[in-house]
Amino acid sequence: MEKITILHTNDIHSHLENWPKIRRFLQSEKIKLEKQNQTVLTFDIGDAIDRVHPLSEATNGKANIELMNAVEYDAATIGNNEGIGNSRSQLQHLYDNAKFDIILDNVIDEEANSRPSWAKEYKIMETAVGTKIGIIALTAPFPMTYEMNGWESNQIDTVLPSLLKKIAGKVDIIILLSHLGLPVDRKVAVKYPQIDIILGSHTHHLLKSGEKANESLLAAAGKWGMYVGEVAIELENHKIRKEVAKVIETESLAEVISDQDEIAEYRLRGEKILTSEVVAKLPEDLEASWTKNSALMQTSLKAIEAGTKTDIAMLNGGLFLKNLQKGFVTKNDLHQTLPHPMRVITAKLTGYNLWRLVQEIKKNRSFLKKFPIKGMGFRGQLFGEVVIDGLVEQENGDLIYHNEKIDFDAYYTIATVDHFMYIPFFPTIEITGEISINGKKFLRDYVGDYLKLEFSV
Structure with missing residues (x-):
């Protein structure tokens, strides 16, 4: 035997x-x-x-x-x-x-x-x-x-x-x-x-x-x-x-x-290597929040817009696990704040589908604010508040982009993270979006690149 x-x-x-x-x-x-x-x-x-x-x-x-x-x-x-x-x-x-x-x-x-x-x-x-x-x-x-x-x-x-x-x-x-x-x-x-x-x-x-x-x-x-x-x-x-x-x-x-x-x-060995690489020097704290818009959220939205050359972006507050403190910001700080292995994507949508995406966000917002989630690239605790930049919704439901009402038949490009393709809450992105993915950088790299330009050492 x-x-x-x-x-x-x-x-x-x-x-x-x-x-x-x-x-x-x-x-x-x-x-x-x-x-x-x-x-x-x-x-x-x-x-x-x-x-x-x-x-x-x-x-x-x-x-x-x-x-x-x-x-x-x-x-x-x-x-x-x-x-x-x-x-x-x-x-x-x-x-x-x-x-x-x-x-x-x-x-x-x-x-x-x-x-x-x-x-x-x-x-x-x-x-x-x-x-x-x-x-x-x-x-x-x-x-x-x-x-x-x-x-x-x-x-x-x-x-x-x-x-x-x-x-x-x-x-x-x-x-x-x-x-x-x-x-x-x-x-x-x-x-x-x-x-x-x-x-x-x-x-x-x-x-x-x-x-x-x-x-x-x-x-x-x-x-x-x-x-x-x-x-x-x-x-x-x-x-x-x-x-x-x-x-x-x-x-x-x-x-x-x-x-x-x-x-x-x-x-400690990993943190020492990451800490040795200084990215930027902040003049003030960039505070994070899981449940409301925040300075770090706004900076990160602008970062992925700049990195993808778009004017519309969306992220969720639960991505940000720590504030970025005033003073020197290192790769270790960025990693602790954004440890997720998430890629940035762009989704090209018609104006109608962009409007529909906003409706999905509104429908799920209160639920997701306190929703615990694991996996699919997410390494935090709660999904948190969904924030979208570059669009303004008026009281009558019209969406305004660059001071004009969106055209349902025109095309618009929104930047976000690949995580949004996998979760079931915003199907419009995956089903109707013409998606491009950047395979070379994570979300934290986009934020680091933006901080380096705005607040160079």
Whole structure:
């Protein structure tokens, strides 16, 4: 009887407060199981990196890769935070020093018209007794956001049939590293029963004992490094006879005296790098507010208007987590104020659809002011007040732009953040807008550029 154990992590999102325990567990568990003559495979299923952490921001995620190297992962795939949370150049060089393989089959480098140089189509691993394990990987396809940086993201059914055909007959077991989300994983299991194990992520689902879907075992370890996943497999003649999935709660793992110092050092190292870069010198405080218009809101609206050459902009108050204080403003200040990995977009709308967007804002405003929200790029607590600049609504409902009533048949361009495309409250933007995304800068970069021009050091 051959035994293989798979250790897996997913959606850590730079929650490095959990990393010392995770690292020790993965290292010690591998040593223990290998002493029992087991094959041990270790994988990460994406979104290991999140720029909300200052060290990830300061090093463009490379510090996270250094930490992962210590674990000796056998392979990893990318999540949307790696794939679209980085500029093209940052992603091109993210894995320069990685000591593990990146597996990915549904992203293409449009410039080279081939798979990215940093990714492998698949990986075949062979155990000591000759069992061959095929590792394949897919990430959530977001065509518009990948496209902005010169990547083409393909749908699952476009790539998976040919990939499975390519490795058929070469392997005994197929493992899918899936940053697709649980609903998609279930569909994949039904449609592609030749996949034995699907290690999942993206939707932050926790499958404490796994889940059997058709012929596939689904496993996933939640989010933020709160759990580590483990799948134990028993084989006879290179065929799976038994498979058991479980998770280990990170909080239950032993802490050592140096853990808190290590965790603090990660943050301090990132903040030190960011603090060394001075952006501007403010003559007075720029105060923020979640529930009303504010000086920082007005400055940020003007910043994205200037950066996109538009005259209309909208943002939500919950984006601003701190005031910007009078005096020197550093990249660390901007990161603490606006930690969200959000891109700035422009949406070209007819006058009628612009009017309809304003009605959506009015309808949702009081609800959103105190609405708690997480994910989809948002790293704050409450959505907050929605503020729109460049338009004035009169008592009779007419919208005024540049002292004239808007023309329902004319076109207008509004600047905002990509977050507004994903939330369900303003569908007009996504449904009717002609959208352009800037893939090189985040919202905080636009604000920093504007402050640099207005209040140079």
